[in-house]
Amino acid sequence: xxxxxxxxxxxxxxxxxxxxxxxxxxxxxxxxxxxxxxxxxxxxxxxxxxxxxxxxxxxxxxxxxxxxxxxxxxxxxxxxxxxxxxxxxxxxxxxxxxxxxxxxxxxxxxxxxxxxxxxxxxxxxxxxxxxxxxxxxxxxxxxxxxxxxxxxxxxxxxxxxxxxxxxxxxxxxxxxxxxxxxxxxxxxxxxxxxxxxxxxxxxxxxxxxxxx
Amino acid sequence: xxxxxxxxxxxxxxxxxxxxxxxxxxxxxxxxxxxxxxxxxxxxxxxxxxxxxxxxxxxxxxxxxxxxxxxxxxxxxxxxxxxxxxxxxxxxxxxxxxxxxxxxxxxxxxxxxxxxxxxxxxxxxxxxxxxxxxxxxxxxxxxxxxxxxxxxxxxxxxxxxxxxxxxxxxxxxxxxxxxxxxxxxxxxxxxxxxxxxxxxxxxxxxxxxxxxxxxxxxxxxxxxxxxxxxxxxxxxxxxxxxxxxxxxxxxxxxxxxxxxxxxxxxxxxxxxxxxxxxxxxxxxxxxxxxxxxxxxxxxxxxxxxxxxx
Numbered sequence: 055x056x057x058x059x060x061x062x063x064x065x066x067x068x069x070x071x072x073x074x075x076x077x078x079x080x081x082x083x084x085x086x087x088x089x090x091x092x093x094x095x096x097x098x099x100x101x102x103x104x105x106x107x108x109x110x111x112x113x114x115x116x117x118x119x120x121x122x123x124x125x126x127x128x129x130x131x132x133x134x135x136x137x138x139x140x141x142x143x144x145x146x147x148x149x150x151x152x153x154x155x156x157x158x159x160x161x162x163x164x165x166x167x168x169x170x171x172x173x174x175x176x177x178x179x180x181x182x183x184x185x186x187x188x189x190x191x192x193x194x195x196x197x198x199x200x201x202x203x204x205x206x207x208x209x210x211x212x213x214x215x216x217x218x219x220x221x222x223x224x225x226x227x228x229x230x231x232x233x234x235x236x237x238x239x240x241x242x243x244x245x246x247x248x249x250x251x252x253x254x255x256x257x258x259x260x261x262x263x264x265x266x
Numbered sequence: 267x268x269x270x271x272x273x274x275x276x277x278x279x280x281x282x283x284x285x286x287x288x289x290x291x292x293x294x295x296x297x298x299x300x301x302x303x304x305x306x307x308x309x310x311x312x313x314x315x316x317x318x319x320x321x322x323x324x325x326x327x328x329x330x331x332x333x334x335x336x337x338x339x340x341x342x343x344x345x346x347x348x349x350x351x352x353x354x355x356x357x358x359x360x361x362x363x364x365x366x367x368x369x370x371x372x373x374x375x376x377x378x379x380x381x382x383x384x385x386x387x388x389x390x391x392x393x394x395x396x397x398x399x400x401x402x403x404x405x406x407x408x409x410x411x412x413x414x415x416x417x418x419x420x421x422x423x424x425x426x427x428x429x430x431x432x433x434x435x436x437x438x439x440x441x442x443x444x445x446x447x448x449x450x451x452x453x454x455x456x457x458x459x460x461x462x463x464x465x466x467x468x469x470x471x472x473x474x475x476x477x478x479x480x481x482x483x484x485x486x487x488x489x490x491x492x493x494x495x496x497x498x499x500x501x502x503x504x505x506x507x508x509x510x511x512x513x514x515x516x517x518x519x520x521x522x523x524x525x526x527x528x529x530x531x532x533x534x535x536x537x538x539x540x541x542x543x544x545x546x547x548x549x550x551x552x553x554x555x556x557x558x559x560x561x562x563x564x565x566x567x568x569x570x571x572x573x574x575x
Contacts, residue, residue, distance in 0.1 A: 114517050115524070115550050116489045147502070149490065150515040164553035173555035178568070182542070182558055185570040189541045198543075199554050 110166040117151040119163065129212055132163065136231060140238035144246075159230040160206055160213075170200040275307040275320070279533070281329055284308035287317045288339060288383040289331035289369065296329030297526040299514065300375070303566045311428050315388030316444060319381045320344055320429050328372040328512060333365060333383075338406040340364045340448055341371075341381040342421055348377035352411060354470045354511040360415040362451045366406055374513050380425040382448065393445065402449040410452055417451040469507035472497035476504070480520050484527060485550045490516060524549045525564050528557075532572040542569045 109128040111119040113135075120131040139152030154162045165172045173179040179201035186195035210228050217224050217234060224234045278284060282294040284306045298304040302325035311318040322344070333339050343350060346359030351372045357363070371379070386403055393399035412418075424443060479496045480488065493516050494501045508516045527549045531540070543554065546569070551557035561569050 112553065114521060115552065116487050116517060116520075149501075149505070150517040161559075164556045166553070171553040171555050175555065175559065178558050178562075179555065181568060182554065182570065185542060185573075189543075191541055191543055195543060195554075 107167050110169075112164040112166075113151040113154055113162055128165075129209070129216060132209075132213060133216060136234065137238060140235045141242050143235060144239040144242040156231050156235045159227045160209055161229055165205065165209075167200065167202070167205070170198055172205050173199060173201040174203050174206045176201045176203055275309040275322070277305055277307045279304055279306075281306050281323075281327065284319070284321050285331060286310075288319050288333075288381050290334050293332035294329065295331070296327055297523055298325060298327050298529075298564070299372070299512070299519075299522050300326035301564050301566070309429065313428070313439075313444070315385040315392060317383040317385075318425060318428055319383065320378065320425075321381070322376075322378040323373060324376050326372070326374045326377070326513070328370075330368065330370040332368050336385060336387045338364060338366045338384045338386060339369055339381050340384065340406075340452065341369070341379055342418060342425070344378035344380045344422070344425070345376075346422070348379070349374040350377055350379075351511065351513075353409070354466055354473070355411055357411075358413075360413040360418045362412045362414070362418055362421060364406055364408075364410045364452045366408065372512060380422070380429075382425075382444075384448075389445075396445065398446040398449040401453060402445060405449070405452040412451055412454045414451060414454050417447065417454070421447055421451060466510075469510055472499050472504060472507045473511045476508070476516060477523075480523055484524055485548055487550070488520060521560070522564070524551065525561055528561065528569065529565055529572060532569055533575075535573070537573050540573070542573065545569075 106124055108122045109125060110121045110123075111128060111131065113119060119135050120128050123131065135152075136155065139148065139155055142148045142152055143156065148156075151162075161174070179199065182199075183192065183195060186192050206228065210226055213227055214224055222234060222237055224231075224237075227234065276284075281296045281304075282291045285291045285294045287310060304327065305324050307322045309320050340362065341352075341364075342362050343357060343359060348357075350357040352361070352363045353370050354372075363369075384402075384406065386406060389399050389403060424447065475497050476493045479493065490501050490504070494504050497504055497507075499507060505515050508514060508519055512519050514522065528545050528551070531545045531549075532542070535545075546554060546557050558568060565572065
């Protein structure tokens with residue numbers, strides 16, 4: 055059963071034009087089209103329903119970063135997790151999943167698109183597909199798995215662009231995130247130091263000049 | 267002069283194969299904790315009523331086993347550089363452990379151990395007049411860990427020599443040297459070292475509870491919070507406990523246990539009777555791509571290659 059996101063009429067008007075322009079990036083061609091005839095204005099508003107791919111992401115077998123979210127939301131979740139992980143690390147409270155992200159970068163994240171596990175390694179995918187074929191579970195394997203190395207490259211590019219926009223220049227995040235972690239940890243430490251100094255100053259200012 | 271030729275060691279990828287004569291093989295539970303193609307090389311020297319064993323493991327592992335009734339086990343690092351824990355307590359070159367019932371060992375990196383399996387019944391019968399043998403029998407009632415550099419070094423040297431000659435040490439050498447040495451070493455041991463340390467004991471209990479829970483729920487999505495509730499420890503304390511006892515954080519350890527479970531299932535199964543996707547799912551792996559990568563990193567081959575062997 056495909057999942058649909060129905061774009062509201064005002065959005066359809068906003069993006070009026072060839073139907074493909076209203077589809078979010080990566081969406082498949084329109085599956086639902088409702089024609090709403092408005093007799094007062096004799097105008098046709100198109101409600102467009104598209105099945106945008108929904109993503110889930112995990113680190114390890116237990117930690118969920120995102121579940122059933124669009125691609126932009128997935129980027130947000132990964133960024134948020136990265137920031138939280140770096141902050142946890144800066145106070146030595148880092149958990150294994152957080153450290154795994156730092157050590158292995160995007161390689162540590164298990165990504166599912168519309169319920170299918172996305173493989174970054176096409177050769178490994180083909181190898182296991184051959185094995186699944188031998189085991190006569192090819193269709194089951196295909197239903198649950200898909201090779202798309204480009205997705206990981208796209209994630210890397212888009213995340214780096216977001217970090218750049220936030221003021222952090224970082225090399226590829228594909229195989230580790232040590233640099234971005236280091237920068238975030240340094241910033242967190244600096245801010246914590248400023249906050250400490252500010253608190254000290256504030257408390258001292260509140261003391262009476264002369265003892266009563 | 268004794269003929270000096272190194273004893274031939276057998277090799278296996280299954281630790282239980284090396285248990286014969288020391289532990290009850292059906293009670294051996296173990297997991298490879300570090301990447302690599304696990305191999306245990308082992309050999310025995312029969313010096314009745316003692317049975318000496320040498321086991322060399324090429325990567326870190328954690329194993330536990332029960333000692334058969336009427337027997338006890340004394341162990342020492344064969345290579346003093348081995349980094350090991352016995353019931354969570356750190357071992358070093360000076361350490362000698364003795365266990366009457368169970369042994370739990372974990373190593374980090376390659377390691378090698380000498381163990382001496384002692385048939386208490388035979389000792390009592392054959393060495394009834396030996397005060398050393400009687401002391402040894404008395405001390406073998408409890409788990410002990412001693413740290414005596416001199417005795418450990420002498421014991422290691424003696425065992426090393428036993429494994430360097432082509433035949434078992436003569437009985438005279440067993441009664442004259444090994445039994446008194448073992449008696450002195452164990453006598454100086456700290457009785458029930460695990461329970462004497464409240465902190466270590468608490469940590470060990472928590473880790474064991476979690477391990478049991480992990481094994482019973484391998485196919486479920488376990489979180490640190492679940493383990494924290496099971497163990498009754500705060501998350502941070504549990505992480506510290508796991509790192510102290512196993513060398514890994516709980517979730518990292520869980521992943522290694524799961525990978526070992528799949529590996530063992532694939533090793534034992536007939537190629538046509540099992541499907542990788544089913545085994546992986548049974549052990550809680552949902553992303554086949556990541557599972558395949560992690561499996562290959564851990565065992566140096568893909569799941570299908572394991573199945574084909």
